[in-house]
Amino acid sequence: xTHSPLLVLDGVSVxxxxxxxxxxxxxxxVHALNGVDIAVEAxxxxxxxxxxxxxxxxxxxxxxxxxxxxxxxxxxxxxxxQRLQIVFQDPQSSLDPRLPVWRIITEPVFLREHRxxxxxxxxxxxxxxxxxxxxxxxxxxxxxxxxxxxxxxxxARALSAQPDVIVLDEPTSALDVSVQAQILNLLADLRRAxxxxxxxxxHNISVVRHFCxxxxxxxxxxxxxxxxxADVLARPAHPYTRLLLDAVPxxxxxLDAGLAIADTELPSNRRLPAGCFFxxxxxxxVDGCERPQSLAPFAGLTADNHLARCxxxxxxxxxxx
Amino acid sequence: MAxxxxxVLEIRNLTLRFPTYGGAVHAVNGASIRVDAGERVxxxxxxxxxxxxxxxxxxxxxxxxxxxxxxxxxxxxGRDILAASEKEMxxxxxxxxxxxxxxxxxxxxxxxxxxxxxLEVIRLHRGLSGRAARDLAIRLxxxxxxxxxxxxxxxxxxxLSGGMRxxxxxxxxxxxxxxxxxxxxxxxxxxxxxxxxxLHLLRAKANSLGTAILFITHDLAVxxxxxxxxxxxxxxxxxxxxPTAEVLGAPAHPYTQALLDALPERAAPGERLRSIAGSxxxxxxxxxxxxxxxxxxxxxxxxxxxxxxxxxxxxxxxAACWLAAKAVQ
Numbered sequence: 001x002t003h004s005p006l007l008v009l010d011g012v013s014v015x016x017x018x019x020x021x022x023x024x025x026x027x028x029x030v031h032a033l034n035g036v037d038i039a040v041e042a043x044x045x046x047x048x049x050x051x052x053x054x055x056x057x058x059x060x061x062x063x064x065x066x067x068x069x070x071x072x073x074x075x076x077x078x079x080x081x082q083r084l085q086i087v088f089q090d091p092q093s094s095l096d097p098r099l100p101v102w103r104i105i106t107e108p109v110f111l112r113e114h115r116x117x118x119x120x121x122x123x124x125x126x127x128x129x130x131x132x133x134x135x136x137x138x139x140x141x142x143x144x145x146x147x148x149x150x151x152x153x154x155x156a157r158a159l160s161a162q163p164d165v166i167v168l169d170e171p172t173s174a175l176d177v178s179v180q181a182q183i184l185n186l187l188a189d190l191r192r193a194x195x196x197x198x199x200x201x202x203h204n205i206s207v208v209r210h211f212c213x214x215x216x217x218x219x220x221x222x223x224x225x226x227x228x229x230a231d232v233l234a235r236p237a238h239p240y241t242r243l244l245l246d247a248v249p250x251x252x253x254x255l256d257a258g259l260a261i262a263d264t265e266l267p268s269n270r271r272l273p274a275g276c277f278f279x280x281x282x283x284x285x286v287d288g289c290e291r292p293q294s295l296a297p298f299a300g301l302t303a304d305n306h307l308a309r310c311x312x313x314x315x316x317x318x319x320x321x
Numbered sequence: 322m323a324x325x326x327x328x329v330l331e332i333r334n335l336t337l338r339f340p341t342y343g344g345a346v347h348a349v350n351g352a353s354i355r356v357d358a359g360e361r362v363x364x365x366x367x368x369x370x371x372x373x374x375x376x377x378x379x380x381x382x383x384x385x386x387x388x389x390x391x392x393x394x395x396x397x398x399g400r401d402i403l404a405a406s407e408k409e410m411x412x413x414x415x416x417x418x419x420x421x422x423x424x425x426x427x428x429x430x431x432x433x434x435x436x437x438x439x440l441e442v443i444r445l446h447r448g449l450s451g452r453a454a455r456d457l458a459i460r461l462x463x464x465x466x467x468x469x470x471x472x473x474x475x476x477x478x479x480x481l482s483g484g485m486r487x488x489x490x491x492x493x494x495x496x497x498x499x500x501x502x503x504x505x506x507x508x509x510x511x512x513x514x515x516x517x518x519x520l521h522l523l524r525a526k527a528n529s530l531g532t533a534i535l536f537i538t539h540d541l542a543v544x545x546x547x548x549x550x551x552x553x554x555x556x557x558x559x560x561x562x563x564p565t566a567e568v569l570g571a572p573a574h575p576y577t578q579a580l581l582d583a584l585p586e587r588a589a590p591g592e593r594l595r596s597i598a599g600s601x602x603x604x605x606x607x608x609x610x611x612x613x614x615x616x617x618x619x620x621x622x623x624x625x626x627x628x629x630x631x632x633x634x635x636x637x638x639x640a641a642c643w644l645a646a647k648a649v650q
Contacts, residue, residue, distance in 0.1 A: 051514060177583045181583040206584065210590055211585070247514040251541060252566075255547065
């Protein structure tokens with residue numbers, strides 16, 4: 001794998017104001033992202049996992065520049081074409097029902113440059129074929145297609161802008177397993193053929209395990225663990241990653257196997273906890289957890305780019321092996 | 322065959338059509354499902370397999386006049402549900418059978434406090450009022466390990482997290498100590514850690530009251546962890562049934578096998594996933610023969626006739642496939 005970063009996020013934080021006082025000043029903030037540092041490498045598939053409210057979708061919005069970071073920066077390396085597209089979770093609501101498919105697919109091109117209708121239709125037909133639709137189907141409307149086919153249309157639309165990076169926000173979670181397999185195969189083929197970089201946001205660990213080179217685990221707006229997919233999933237170093245992996249249902253594994261579940265709710269992101277964010281739910285809490293943790297390498301790691309935001313990472317990873 | 326007195330739900334050969342302008346949709350085509358007392362039974366299948374429609378018939382929750390029963394029977398605790406009057410059904414729903422839906426935000430009334438919604442059910446079905454009803458509601462919330470039940474009692478649904486709302490609904494479903502709870506994708510909208518918590522609570526409470534659960538899901542892994550027995554549905558019919566470990570460990574129907582093969586965890590990272598060729602059959606036409614045959618790699622001439630559920634040899638494990646029949650002989 002190449003180690004040339006394409007896109008670097010440095011200390012990206014996002015907070016949204018909630019509630020206003022009588023002067024229109026916000027009385028509180030929702031802290032959606034709290035210092036995300038990550039370098040997206042060219043040609044990799046980076047998986048982002050975590051529970052609802054961990055900031056996955058805000059991260060997608062920052063990447064697509066739908067949301068401006070409150071602090072920190074997002075920088076493309078020199079030479080990158082800076083084109084980034086997104087494929088959303090629900091192909092039902094992400095396609096305009098009143099546009100024919102060829103218009104949907106070529107929308108990104110239509111917005112950037114002047115082209116004749118014949119030209120756009122030809123482009124749409126080519127892209128449709130690349131994603132496994134038939135050329136003659138491009139005159140139809142989205143409702144005439146099944147969920148899996150609609151997701152193919154959304155992928156074709158992303159491709160039409162000739163992006164370097166595609167953000168895939170839960171691309172298969174609205175689909176049946178057999179259709180999911182088709183879409184994942186298609187995405188893998190396109191990546192190989194076009195040298196694409198993917199950022200896959202998903203809560204489905206088995207999809208991430210199958211598809212990603214690197215995984216970032218998010219909790220309360222921070223990356224708590226980052227590393228090669230195989231290492232993170234087989235030798236999780238952060239207690240939260242372990243909790244998450246133990247909760248993933250698996251055929252043939254008992255509901256009672258793994259770490260005991262903490263009954264505590266996810267902490268609110270209105271007032272951030274002091275010290276380690278996971279402290280209140282962590283079964284391995286000791287002295288020192290009241291200090292803020294940094295995302296760092298730890299003793300006993302097997303891959304040099306495996307990082308965890310936990311001062312006990314070395315003990316915990318030991319404990320599993 | 323099971324002891325008839327222990328059977329809670331018996332759907333036999335149910336055939337259901339939805340009349341539309343374009344002709345009738347043959348949604349359910351002879352599905353038989355049995356749930357015994359205290360059992361956790363799963364129905365798995367993809368969208369359009371009629372798993373939800375079949376389970377909604379356990380409570381006759383489909384809109385009256387919009388469906389047509391072309392054959393078969395549904396019996397709940399020995400009572401014929403299809404012949405019951407709407408008035409009788411009102412009593413049966415909630416008392417004998419309760420339902421947990423996928424999306425707890427739409428199942429709860431957003432304009433009323435949690436407590437008031439719980440008391441309404443308890444008053445109606447349990448005949449309790451005042452202090453006693455309130456105590457029961459708070460106890461149910463406590464059983465669902467809600468940290469501060471008194472406080473949650475006075476809150477609105479939007480003030481609770483998804484997991485909390487689902488726990489409120491599960492508590493409510495148990496309020497009348499029903500014989501059967503139908504859980505339709507009850508944990509699909511939840512995060513994995515919360516899902517695990519909710520499954521634990523559901524199992525513990527059902528065990529302590531001896532409640533049977535009919536668990537409808539598209540997630541084979543969740544079904545494998547939660548259910549004693551499974552039904553696999555395809556195009557409105559049961560294609561395979563049996564103990565969970567048998568069905569998922571040694572699938573006898575090519576469709577079950579194909580579903581398992583399509584899971585990303587069955588392939589090595591980066592390897593191509595095996596998908597199922599073709600698409601689900603058009604249900605506006607009457608199905609002749611095996612519904613899965615056009616997509617099945619092992620289909621042959623015999624598949625033009627529709628196979629019945631054939632025992633595969635191991636206890637209670639049956640598959641609607643001619644191959645299973647051949648394997649037994």
